[in-house]
Amino acid sequence: MKPFYIDYPQEKVEEHRHVYRCVYCKILTTTINGLLENHSKDCLYRKQQTQQDRLECDSKSSSKHFEPHSADEVD
C-alpha cells in the first residue's frame, strides 16, 4: 500500500481558483488529503487502487509459500 494516494486524475473546479477535485468522485483534493478512504466508496480510482493492493498482497503471499528447496527432494 502507498502512504499517500495523490496520482488520481484531477480536474479544476470552475467556480474556484486553485481548487481541484477528483475526476471520478468530484471530491475536493483538500478533502481527500492524499487518503484513499476519503474518496467516495464508488470512486473508480479508489476501486482500482483497492484492487491493485489486493493483487500485490496476493503475489507477496504466494511467493512466500514457494520453497525452492523442495525441488531437491523430488529426485
Ligand SMILES: [Zn+2]
Ligand atoms: Zn475519487
